[in-house]
Amino acid sequence: DIQMTQSPSTLSASVGDRVTITCRASQSISTWLAWYQQKPGKAPKVLIYKASTLESGVPSRFSGSGSGTEFTLTISSLQPDDFATYYCQQYDTYWTFGQGTKVEIK
Amino acid sequence: QVQLVQSGAEVKKPGSSVKVSCKASGGTFSIYAASWVRQAPGQGLEWMGTITPIFGTADYAQKFQGRVTITTDESTSTAYMELNNVRFEDTAIYYCARVRAAGISYFDSWGQGTLVTVSS
Numbered sequence: 001d002i003q004m005t006q007s008p009s010t011l012s013a014s015v016g017d018r019v020t021i022t023c024r025a026s027q028s029i030s031t032w033l034a035w036y037q038q039k040p041g042k043a044p045k046v047l048i049y050k051a052s053t054l055e056s057g058v059p060s061r062f063s064g065s066g067s068g069t070e071f072t073l074t075i076s077s078l079q080p081d082d083f084a085t086y087y088c089q090q091y092d093t094y095w096t097f098g099q100g101t102k103v104e105i106k
Numbered sequence: 107q108v109q110l111v112q113s114g115a116e117v118k119k120p121g122s123s124v125k126v127s128c129k130a131s132g133g134t135f136s137i138y139a140a141s142w143v144r145q146a147p148g149q150g151l152e153w154m155g156t157i158t159p160i161f162g163t164a165d166y167a168q169k170f171q172g173r174v175t176i177t178t179d180e181s182t183s184t185a186y187m188e189l190n191n192v193r194f195e196d197t198a199i200y201y202c203a204r205v206r207a208a209g210i211s212y213f214d215s216w217g218q219g220t221l222v223t224v225s226s
Contacts, residue, residue, distance in 0.1 A: 001168070034212035036151075043201055043216035044151065055214070087151055091210050094165060095141065095153040 002026055002090050006098035012106040019075040021101045023088035028068045032092040035064055035073045038100075039084045047086075048073065078103070108133025110202055110217035117223045123190045126220045128202030130183040133215075135159055139205035140185035141213060142176060144198040154200075157185065160208045189222075197224045 003026040013019050023033065031051035036044040046055045048064035051071055061076045075082055083105055088098040113127040128140065139158040143151050155166035157176040164176050175188045185202055200220045203213035 032210070036213075038151075043219055044213075045216070046212055046214055049206070049212040049214075089151075089212065091212055094167070094210070095156070095213075097143075097151040097153065100150045 002029065002093055002096050004088055004090055004096050004098040006086075006088055006101050008101060009099065010102045010104060012104045013078050014106045015078055015080060017078045017106075019078050019082075019103060021073045021086055021088075021103075023066075023071045023073070023098050025069045025071075025090055025092075029090045029092035031067050032090060033064075033066070033071050034089045034091065035062075036087045036089060037082075037084045038087065044087065075103075108204055108215050110204065110215055112200075112202060112217040112220045115221040115223070117225060118192050119226060120193055120224055121191055123188060124192055124222050125186055125188040126200050126202075126222070128185045128187075128217050130185075130204070133204070134180070134183045135178050135185055135204065136180050136183075137208060139208055139211075140176070140178060141203045141205055142174075142185075142187040143201045143203060143213075145201070145219075146195070146198040149198075154187070156205060158205075158208050192222070192224045194224050196222065198222060 005024045033051045035048040038044040052064045085100045085102045109131045141156040142154040155176045157164040178185045202217040204215040206214040
């Protein structure tokens with residue numbers, strides 16, 4: 001099974017900050033990686049797929065990069081609506097999620 | 107944009123079975139695939155399994171093999187997830203999600219979630 005490891009588990013930041021979350025795969029997954037945002041009591045919502053492609057309707061302050069085993073999600077200027085938990089997901093071989101990164105207000 | 111609407115909350119006794127439904131409106135699963143993901147209280151997301159109707163196949167996470175069955179009814183655009191022999195640790199929110207393309211792809215739409223509580 002492919003394991004996905006996110007870091008950090010929790011991140012404290014302020015509105016306007018640039019935020020970066022890292023996701024590592026236990027083996028190469030090419031660019032078969034998606035990022036999701038989940039708010040309390042809500043279902044996850046896809047932000048980015050194929051490592052760097054922005055889903056329709058997602059603000060351009062979100063971006064993704066990486067290939068192989070190392071990936072990043074960047075929020076260029078954190079907005080109040082962005083405080084949430086973020087998950088990476090590989091879809092190279094079946095599906096596996098990272099453990100999540102909670103972005104909190106500093 | 108497809109909307110996925112799931113059935114309501116369930117309370118089950120240990121050893122029983124639970125079946126959750128997920129109806130697609132404004133779209134279908136027939137040319138895509140339907141997955142089920144669960145989230146235990148305060149925990150992360152866990153993939154359980156995926157059915158791809160166009161291929162007639164269902165794949166399950168090893169952890170749930172033999173205990174979960176995912177099916178679809180194309181006539182009603184509904185996917186189902188049945189979990190047998192439930193345990194206290196199966197208490198979780200269960201989500202259905204549409205897979206963006208038949209085969210392996212990301213999840214582009216999600217249901218609202220169904221809380222399953224296992225309690226004696």
